[in-house]
Amino acid sequence: KLLRVLEDNIVERLGGQKGIEVDIRIISATNINFNESIEKGSFREDLFYRLNVFPINIPPLRERKSDIPLLLPLSEYTGDNAAMIAAAGYLHANEPSAADLEAHGTLSL
DSSP: OHHHHHHHOEEEOTTOSSEEEOOOOOOOOOOOOHHHHHHHTSSOHHHHHHHOSSOOOOOOGGGOGGGHHHHGGGHHHHTOHHHHHHHHTOTTOOHHHHHHHHHHTSOOO
């Protein structure tokens, strides 16, 4: 149904009788390899080409550790400042928690 909305710009309410014209843009993010997913048949190729209009490839944070201090102020808005600091391995992060995160594959210091 998402593909139909993207193609026709019309949605129909659940139980509704007529379509509603919409003008939408979709921003999405994933770590899925779409080429593999399309080959396996787990993702539709036509939907991929509708969504992949303007791809932006951003390397993972573990490959751009210098960005972490820039992101710490944003954690104030999420209310998860302690978790962000601990995950980043900065400021008040104790060594065991950072080592646990690294062992789990969440963090590579």
